[in-house]
Amino acid sequence: MLATTPEITPFSNEPLTDFSKEENVKAFQGALEKLERKFPLVVRLWIDGEELEGDSTFESKDPGQPARVVANCAQGGREHAMRAVAGAHKAFGTWAHKSPAERADLLFRAARALRLHKHEFSAMMVYEVGKNWVEADADTAEAIDFLEFYAREALRYGRRQPITPLPHENNEMQYLPLGVGAVIPPWNFPLAILAGMTTAALVAGNTVVLKPSSDSPGVAWMFVELLRDCGLPPGVLQFVPGPGGAVGNTLVEHPLVRFIAFTGSAQVGCEINEKAAKMREGQIWLKRVVAEMGGKDFTFVDEDADLDAAVKACYSAAFGYQGQKCSALSRLILHEKIHDAFLEKFLPLVEATQVGHPSDPKNYLGPLINEKALQKTLEYIEVGRQEGQLAAGGARVEGEGYYLKPTVFTGIERHHRLFKEEIFAPVLAVTKVKSFEEGVAAANDSVYGLTGSYFGRDEDKIEKARRDLYCGNLYINRKCTGAMVGGHPFGGFNLSGTDSKAGGRDYLLLFLQAKTLSRAR
Numbered sequence: 001m002l003a004t005t006p007e008i009t010p011f012s013n014e015p016l017t018d019f020s021k022e023e024n025v026k027a028f029q030g031a032l033e034k035l036e037r038k039f040p041l042v043v044r045l046w047i048d049g050e051e052l053e054g055d056s057t058f059e060s061k062d063p064g065q066p067a068r069v070v071a072n073c074a075q076g077g078r079e080h081a082m083r084a085v086a087g088a089h090k091a092f093g094t095w096a097h098k099s100p101a102e103r104a105d106l107l108f109r110a111a112r113a114l115r116l117h118k119h120e121f122s123a124m125m126v127y128e129v130g131k132n133w134v135e136a137d138a139d140t141a142e143a144i145d146f147l148e149f150y151a152r153e154a155l156r157y158g159r160r161q162p163i164t165p166l167p168h169e170n171n172e173m174q175y176l177p178l179g180v181g182a183v184i185p186p187w188n189f190p191l192a193i194l195a196g197m198t199t200a201a202l203v204a205g206n207t208v209v210l211k212p213s214s215d216s217p218g219v220a221w222m223f224v225e226l227l228r229d230c231g232l233p234p235g236v237l238q239f240v241p242g243p244g245g246a247v248g249n250t251l252v253e254h255p256l257v258r259f260i261a262f263t264g265s266a267q268v269g270c271e272i273n274e275k276a277a278k279m280r281e282g283q284i285w286l287k288r289v290v291a292e293m294g295g296k297d298f299t300f301v302d303e304d305a306d307l308d309a310a311v312k313a314c315y316s317a318a319f320g321y322q323g324q325k326c327s328a329l330s331r332l333i334l335h336e337k338i339h340d341a342f343l344e345k346f347l348p349l350v351e352a353t354q355v356g357h358p359s360d361p362k363n364y365l366g367p368l369i370n371e372k373a374l375q376k377t378l379e380y381i382e383v384g385r386q387e388g389q390l391a392a393g394g395a396r397v398e399g400e401g402y403y404l405k406p407t408v409f410t411g412i413e414r415h416h417r418l419f420k421e422e423i424f425a426p427v428l429a430v431t432k433v434k435s436f437e438e439g440v441a442a443a444n445d446s447v448y449g450l451t452g453s454y455f456g457r458d459e460d461k462i463e464k465a466r467r468d469l470y471c472g473n474l475y476i477n478r479k480c481t482g483a484m485v486g487g488h489p490f491g492g493f494n495l496s497g498t499d500s501k502a503g504g505r506d507y508l509l510l511f512l513q514a515k516t517l518s519r520a521r
Contacts, residue, residue: 006101008155011148011486014115014141019133019361028133031119032126032359039127043073043221043241045080048087049234054080054242060218063130063367064357064401070127071218076242081209081250084238088180088207089256091235096177096205100158103203107151109230110199111144117226118144121191124219129190130366130402132358135321138482139192143223145485146196146503153508154203170519175512177205178288179258182251184272186263187369188324190216195223196485196502197261197290202236204511206258209238211248215369217241244268252276255283259511261290263326266422266448266495269293290510292490292497294422295326295450297471297480298443302436302456303337306477310455311345313479314428317453319353319406320481322368323426326496327451327473327481331419332430333442339432343391343410350392353406367402368425374402377425380418384409384427387416391430414445422448436461444470449493453480472499 017024040059045052054074062068076084095103114121121143122136131139161173181201185194190213201208212220224239240247252260252275262272269291276287299317301310317329334342358366368374374396381394384407393407404426412418412429419429433439436456443452453475454465462476472492473483483490489504491497501507 006155008152011152013484013486014144014148016134016141017137019137025361028119028123028137031123035120035123035127039071040069041071041218041221043071043217045074045076045241046224046237046239047080047084048238052080058214060128060214060216062127063369064359064403066401068127070124071221073214073217073221073241076240077246078250080240080242081211081247082254084209084240085180085251085254085256087235088209088238091233092177092179092207095207095233095236098205100154100203103205104151104154106227106230106232107147107154107199107203110227111147111151113226113230114140114144114147121219121222124222125190126358128218129187129216129369130358131321132364132366133361136358139189142189142192142485143195146192147199149485149503150196150200150203150508153505157204157508157512168521170521171517173514173516175509176515178511178513179206180256181206181208181259181261181511182257183208183210184248184251184260184262184264185210185212185220187213187215188321188326190219191223193263193502194220197263198237200508201259201261201511202232204508206511207236207238209240209251209257211251212239212241214241214243249275253278253280255280257287258285259288259290261510263292266293269497270495288510290498290500292326292492292500292502293495294424294448295328295492295496296331296420296422296446296448297327297329297451298331298333298446299329299453299455299480300333300439300443300465300469301335301338301342302439302454302458302461303335304457305338305455306457307338307342307345309477311342311349313453313455314346315349317479317481318428319350319365319426322365322404323428324369324424325481327483329480330423330428331443331446332428333439334430334432335436335439336432336434343430347392347408350406350408355397355403355405357401365403365406365426368404369402371402373425374404377404377423377427380421380423380425380427381407384412384418384429387418388412388429393426414442420446436464440465440468444468447494448496450496451475451480451483451492453478472496472501
């Protein structure tokens with residue numbers, strides 16, 4: 001990277017849409033209607049700047065109304081993935097030598113374009129993955145934030161780096177791109193995480209083969225088209241939808257792939273890490289794996305907590321986007337002195353939740369992503385009936401769509417499956433503890449370590465909580481979801497991933513390597 005870069009302007013987060021204003025409601029409703037008229041979108045492969053049909057096609061359906069096909073998607077296979085890697089490898093030589101300012105400018109242009117079309121992208125997420133208006137709008141705003149933030153980070157890393165001066169030598173350190181990367185994003189943040197991982201790699205000077213989730217290829221294609229319209233050169237980004245076995249494994253194992261950026265389940269992340277660690281014929285590097293995986297996230301409400309604030313925060317964290325967030329609250333740990341009082345305030349809120357298609361802004365809870373996810377959750381609910389006491393929900397909402405009532409189980413102990421296993425659905429396990437120390441021990445009793453929160457007023461306990469609660473993102477007296485780019489660098493410990501800290505000042509380092517230059521004088 002070059003040492004001379006433009007002045008870096010301050011970063012600020014994209015404002016969320018205020019849906020209390022009638023003009024914003026009308027604008028979003030208009031975007032929903034406009035998009036619905038275009039269904040089904042046609043999604044193709046994009047390899048070396050050429051749109052391709054693929055080996056076959058598959059349908060992306062509205063999980064709230066499965067009869068509605070939102071996108072017809074071309075499905076790639078192993079040969080497409082191989083061709084895409086070869087094309088990205090060829091394009092790397094040119095793209096890597098672009099200046100940080102040139103690459104950052106692409107992201108700034110994309111941010112402006114996405115800002116102009118934000119309601120259309122949000123509307124697509126309402127239909128394709130079942131997000132309500134607020135959740136979809138926040139996803140799009142976060143994508144804009146990633147573009148703006150990583151563009152500035154590329155400029156910062158492109159500057160001359162601080163280094164200790166030595167006599168008789170001129171020394172410097174530069175950050176260089178790695179090469180071809182495989183980017184494998186999830187469906188639950190189908191725009192924000194996809195945009196963040198992809199553009200972080202690109203702005204650092206790498207080329208990318210992007211394999212979107214098969215549950216959200218429509219919004220992924222919309223973002224690829226936006227980058228193309230903003231001037232992304234052919235070959236720098238390759239787009240290959242398809243099954244994990246044929247496309248994903250090929251990318252992970254290919255000897256020309258230098259790094260893999262993945263967000264998804266712990267099981268798949270561990271499999272990717274294992275495959276990437278094996279040296280292949282012709283491979284001349286150890287592959288770098290950037291993985292953000294699952295969570296079994298906690299909130300510990302202590303005996304002196306503000307119950308009204310805690311109830312509101314826990315409700316949002318547990319049931320926002322149907323609990324389908326790696327950061328979602330799934331273990332609610334309550335001190336015995338406030339256990340009953342908390343639930344008296346909390347359970348009526350859960351039971352009053354309006355469930356239905358998220359295109360109607362009155363509905364807070366939309367559908368689960370697909371039938372498989374719903375059936376798996378119903379199986380966990382049966383486990384919960386055996387382990388604890390059903391306090392709310394526990395049933396499918398009859399009719400079209402994969403809807404489930406928000407569900408709460410009390411009496412869950414630390415050895416129970418509902419306490420241990422990630423469910424990825426609106427199912428909350430409540431555990432009672434007798435002391436602050438027992439609450440901390442319960443919170444830390446997990447193979448995961450992504451997010452958590454503590455509610456309490458005692459400053460000594462708060463300081464102990466800050467020190468002893470073990471997770472990548474810990475919040476005090478606020479909910480455990482809703483990380484903001486720049487303000488809450490995001491990533492977890494243990495089986496929650498490699499603590500990548502997306503949206504933080506360390507993140508671009510994961511896509512760069514340092515070169516030291518010394519010259520005698």
